[in-house]
Amino acid sequence: MQTRRDMLARSASVAAALASLGLLPQAAQAAWPQAAFEAKNMGELMKALGYSAPAESKDVSITGPDIAENGAVVPVGA
Incomplete structure (x- = not known):
């Protein structure tokens, strides 16, 4: 039986094997929308x-x- 550990x-x-081959960072950067995290407003x-x-x-x-x-308790209605 395989445990969680x-x-x-x-x-x-x-993950270490993929990182050592250089495959992990490229895949992670391809899925990372950098421009979205640098946006200053909703339109951008x-x-x-x-x-x-x-x-x-x-x-x-709203x-x-x-x-x-x-x-901890903020009433919000929609």
């Missing part, structure tokens, strides 16, 4: 991800308090 050890060894973010800019709608409204007294 054995699976993590094998996964780490496979959506453009970097390949989507069109969101349109404003009066059909959806309500919430201006200042939350307790950060």
